[in-house]
Amino acid sequence: MPTATVSRTVLDTLGARLRERRAMVPVLAQRADAEGVTTITQPQDMVPLLFPHTTYKSYPESILAKGRWDQMNRWLDSLSAYRVADVDVTGITDVDDWIEQLEAAGHLVSSSSGTSGKGSFLDKSRRDRRASLDDLVRCLRDIGLARDTRWHVIPVGPETGVSHHAAVRDMLMANYGRPDAIPVPAAAAPATRHHAYMSRLASMRRAMAEGTASPDDVVAFEVEAAERQRRTEGRLDYFATRLLAHRDEDVFFNATLPLLYRLCEILRGRGASPGDFTGANALTTGGGLKGIPLPDDYLDQIFRLLNIAPTRFLHYYSMQELNVRMPKCPRGRYHVPRELVLFVLDKDGESLAPVSDDQTVGRAAFFDLTVDGRWGGTISGDEVTADFGACPCGVEGPTIFDHITRYSDLPDGDKITCAGTMDAYVRGFIDA
DSSP states (O other): OOOTTOOHHHHHHHHHHHHHHTTTOHHHHHHHHHHTOOSOSSHHHHGGGSEEGGGGGOSOHHHHHTTOHHHHHHHHHHTBSSOOTTSOOTTOOSHHHHHHHHHHTTOOOEEOOOTTSSOOEEOOOHHHHHHHHHHHHHHHHHTTOOSOSOBEEEEOSOOOOOHHHHHHHHHHHHHHBOTTOOOOOTTOOOOSSHHHHHHHHHHHHHHHHHTOOOHHHHHHHHHHHHHHHHHHHHHHHHHHHHHHHTTTSOEEEEOOHHHHHHHHHHHHHTTOOTTSOOSOEEEEEESOOTTOOOOTTHHHHHHHHHTEEEEEEEEEEOOTTOSSOEEBOTTSEEEOOTTEEEEEEOTTSSSBOOOBTTEEEEEEEEEETTOOSBOOEEEEEEEEEEEOSOOTTSOOSOEEESOOEEGGGSTTOOOOTTHHHHHHHHHHHHOO
């Protein structure tokens, strides 16, 4: 079994965290009681206590659609370490209002886009926010990008109005941005009602797939989506113009790869070619391509045009359930930091996957020791290959290979055996 990342010290820490958090997180207490887990003496003891990623979208869609914010509070409360049920819901009209009200009460809720279906909501505390921002600075420092206010910081993506996105942007600008840096376009005011839009997007996609969307609804939604795309293109045009005017100065890009590739297309359309940008430019990004098709050499194209050296590129693997990141090393592996405990499970999420020669293939699961606002154990939707020995780069500790596959993209889909049981636990708190 993969005990390389689960030493006796770590097991003791997990046991202490269980004793503390079962008194704080209602669903954890129910799950631990049902499984008869009172302490952690071996890695397998943790498996039934790792929450499937679907747990954070286990609310009935009807209560969100009907605006039953008191019930949404009770649902979120069951998964939170700090009480949510008594947060005032007076005057809330949509999911953005709900999240803003929760944030005002100290619950910095993280929401998925919901583009592939139902959105998820995770309660995070201010300590979680600080842990995430500090971790990003640490990751940048570890690859040689220490705090240095000599950069034009370019947040390529559109303004979403999501507070965590704004916090990351502001932290990068404060720690890396030069006083006379290229400003964020004044005309690009933060997009309002972001979560409501993403919720409608998920609903519309389902309705279109089921054939229940009316032609008028489809047209109206396509008009809104086109306007959002127009604003994104306008933002990219704005940055392209200013990058061409500062081509010999250092630029720090914070971007998803598809949007950065699109920025490169715009620059090439204006006559830019490799060698035109001479600043020692840098990039930080997480995640993959989000299903967007790009050429096989897309990363090389980006690096050559924008003069981004691999040593100035922070590419990491993470997910919204985690505060910390797994940075990719020069040998192409994601390194699991000591704040994370990696578990690789079978595809059903029931048992630890077998290990051979320090390597294993299976479903990635983690316990994030920095998580404060809820229980830190999660089962992802990702199939990974992990190595519990030393990386070829010379660093000891568990690593994950870069060929990560979503189970939802595989023929059998994303099926976690305990997901239904966990959903039933959470839904029970709504009607309690």
